[in-house]
Structures are given as C-alpha cells and as structure tokens.
Amino acid sequence: MTELIRNPRVMKKAQDHIRSKIGHKEQIEECDLLELDYLRDVVKEIFRLHPAAPVLLPHLSMEDVKIGEYNIPAKTRFFVNVWAIGRNPKSWDNPEEFCPERFMNSLIDFKGQDLELLPFGVGRRSCPAITFGAATVELALANLLYHFNWELPPGVRPEEFDLTEVFGITMHRKEHLVVVAKPYN
Numbered sequence: 001m002t003e004l005i006r007n008p009r010v011m012k013k014a015q016d017h018i019r020s021k022i023g024h025k026e027q028i029e030e031c032d033l034l035e036l037d038y039l040r041d042v043v044k045e046i047f048r049l050h051p052a053a054p055v056l057l058p059h060l061s062m063e064d065v066k067i068g069e070y071n072i073p074a075k076t077r078f079f080v081n082v083w084a085i086g087r088n089p090k091s092w093d094n095p096e097e098f099c100p101e102r103f104m105n106s107l108i109d110f111k112g113q114d115l116e117l118l119p120f121g122v123g124r125r126s127c128p129a130i131t132f133g134a135a136t137v138e139l140a141l142a143n144l145l146y147h148f149n150w151e152l153p154p155g156v157r158p159e160e161f162d163l164t165e166v167f168g169i170t171m172h173r174k175e176h177l178v179v180v181a182k183p184y185n
Ligand code: HEM
Pocket: 052, 053, 056, 057, 058, 118, 119, 120, 121, 122, 124, 125, 126, 127, 128, 129, 130, 132, 133, 134, 137
C-alpha cells in the first residue's frame, strides 16, 4: 500500500483495471483473480522490492559445493539474500523503481523457476503455501483497491515517508502507514 500511495499512477491504473474487469460485485472472489493480470504484476513488483522474508530461512549445505568463485563446505549455514537479488541491476532495469509494467511482456514469475525473483524461495524447502500465500495477498489487495479510494491524511506528503524497513525473519516498515479509506460505489 505504501508503494501504491507513493505511485498514484499505478494505484489509479490498478483500480481502473480491477473495476473495469469486475464490474458490479459485492466482493472479489478467488475465481476472479485469473482475469486480473495487472494486479498480478503489481503483486510481483511488491514481492520483488519488499519480499516478506528478505533472507529466506536459514539453510545448511549438505555437501561441499562451489557457487561462482565461492567454495562452500558441507554443513555451512547460509542465507540467501533475495532482497538484494530483487534489486540487482544486472537482472533488473531501474531496480529501485516501482514499475509493475516490467512484468507485462515477461515470463518471469515467483514460482521458483526464475532465480531473480524468489519471494517464496526455491527448491525442496521453498514455501509450501505459495499458492495460498499469493492468492491471499492478491485477494486482499484486489478488494481493498476495488471498494475504496485511498488518500493520505491532510498535510501528509508521500515524499516525507520514512521508508526504513525492519529486517528480521519477516520484514516490514518501521513506521505505520496511515491512510484514509473513501468508499467507492
Ligand atoms: C505471502 C505469503 C508468504 C510468503 C511470501 C512466504 C514466504 C516463505 C519463504 C521465503 C519461506 C522460506 C523458503 C526458503 O528458505 O527457501 C517460507 C517457508 C515456509 N512457509 Fe511460507 N510464505 C508465505 C505464506 C505462508 C503461509 C500462509 C504458510 C502456512 C499456512 C506458510 C508456511 C511455510 C512453511 C511451513 C515454510 C517452511 C518450509 C520448509 O522449511 O520446508 N507460508 N515461506
């Protein structure tokens, strides 16, 4: 929501997209998500810049392995910094920019095949709830954007946001985001 408030162009495009595809409905349901391709790109972009688990969970190498120029002995505990991978300029154009359109003509997804986008990890120990987790985020965001317009309280400017994030097993903003919800009919 912070990124959408900071990027009103994307907020409006996502809302127009959802509202035109869904028409009049009490609530957006899981079966509607298939149609919401721009929303999916927005969620991918959120996962790229703000992975919930920035260094995944700790892993242990089972045998000696060489990755690039690094020799990693067996039984080494290591962390995979997917936060940095998602912002690597070798993989992403203008990596710091919030731009869901980067996924429009791209096959990159977060299911584990594309190593530049790993919000759920990859391989045997990746998140077993990837489908449930992604659908939950998409469904919640779709309904919030469909039913409400969102504004900042008077006098608050997005340029003044403190975007500091708290690192840990899961990552979140240090400051709360305060927004005003205006029901949309
Ligand atoms: C958007 C929501 C979610 C995200 C982004 C997410 C992300 C992750 C990540 C990054 C890992 C570590 C993968 C690795 O180290 O390679 C993980 C592991 C795990 N997640 Fe999720 N997760 C989400 C939702 C959920 C939910 C809803 C559940 C349970 C209902 C769940 C259950 C688990 C479990 C049990 C593991 C450990 C798997 C293992 O060690 O083999 N996750 N998740």
